[in-house]
Amino acid sequence: MENVHRLQRTETADFDQVMRENGTKVLRLVTLFVKNQAVAEDITQEVFLKVYKNLPYFRGESSIQTWVYKIAVNESKSYLRSWSFRNIFAKDEIEQESGQNVEDEVIGKANRETVAELVLKMTPKYRQVIALRYYADLSIKEVAVALGESEGSVRTRLHRARAQLKKLVEKEGL
């Protein structure tokens, strides 16, 4: 799959392969980013439409997966800045968090939250870098490419994100 020369001659078959090999990975990563599966499915669709459109120009300076993740990050960022997120989903998210009923609270106490669930409680900016580094298992350099930032600023952001997550983990007693 990393064979750049073959990808440069990309045809539908190559695109299909990229989509199949990365589909679930991208969808899950985007779900972590936006915390809404239906929205993540829409975003993933847009991601692969862009992959299709731009695949002929992919030169292979990074792995195809990092390149696809970069598109996924950009699409997710657009969504997180969008009117619908700020006015509909962001509101829902808060309501969901504060709207636990008694039963949920009891179950919640009995079953400690997983690290993954705690990641979902982080702010989008930090959640994104944690997801790329530890869920997608990208190197700092690859995270920098995916986020379109320098390695230095990624290190800083990651340091702060880890501190935020650590507080949550310790609070949960994990």
Added chain:
Amino acid sequence: MDSDQRFEQSLQRLKDEADNSVLKQVFFTEEMEQKIKNKIAKSKRQRSYWLKGSGLVACLCLLLVLGSNSGWWTLTGIDSGNHASGVGTDADHTGASGGDEPPLSFDPPVPTERHAWELSPATTLPSGNVMTFYGSDLMEVHFLTDSVNLYAGNDYKTRVVLRGFFPETLQYRWVQEKGERWAIDDVGVKQNQTQAEFNRNTYFSQPGKWRMEVYKENKLYSFIVVDVKEKSEKSFDIKEATVLARQYFASDASFTKMGQPRYGSIEIFGIDGTTEQKKIYGWAVIRSFHDKKNGEVTINQALDAPVVLDVAYNKKNYRYEVQHMTIMEDKNLYFADMQKLFSADAYMTAHSYLKNPAELEQMIRRVEQDVMQAARDQALH
């Protein structure tokens, strides 16, 4: 085991935990795959049709949708740092190169026959100072102007923003579709963490498509294509009129009593006049806001009314400017005032709204949505 070690272990098992809990039911299905393929097939059919028909213009719709909301535009507004005409003079620059930073891996398109003259997506900011940017999230070069449209024979303050890391100088040029081209020009760039930029005054000698090509170390790095219009009576379009009105509502002293921050927009019923003098007929929706943190805003004062904007072309700065506004404040006189002040076509449109209050209300709510969004965007920055 101390807390640091436990935390590291938590991170190491994040993927497994996520895949087995919150993401357990999340799969990229065959149905989703098919949806994407159907969209691609549909766009191919449309592309084929457009190419046979009226050319490439309609292809931009997809690009415009895909390219909206890109993050870089929040970085800067066009300021007074512009220098030099486009050909052969130095721009203001003080920055350094990006040193050992790695180049970004995304490979921008190169001018092939298929894409060489495909217009780049263009977005005009909805409020405040006029700024139009050409480019999209996936493009490595963006071109900003302080104007809604580009006209031949005008001089524009422009900024070029490039993603990636550059030496202190790069080369660029403009090429016109019909063959006119500038000589390659060396420019100094300001480099910050992930992007470089330079300012230029840009002059397009003739209408048509112009392609700006940026070269890094003598190799084509990226390009964008813009459409330069010929100034005529018809060239002042609804888009330009809307942006002009928004700017006027937000900044003109006649609305000071409403307070700040203030944003407005307009539903345009008609435009007429000569190249130099225009009249915009429409329904203004203006709101002032209580500004809160995190982009939340609440309305302070509201003004909805039919208006006529008298617009004149200022030859000194190559801009249309609102000279005067007539606002129809008395609801009982709307019909009479509009009949007197509007063009016949504009009156017909306005009349149909006034005869149907539900539609009028719907129109006002729609325009208000734009105004609210502009206020939220501004509050966020």
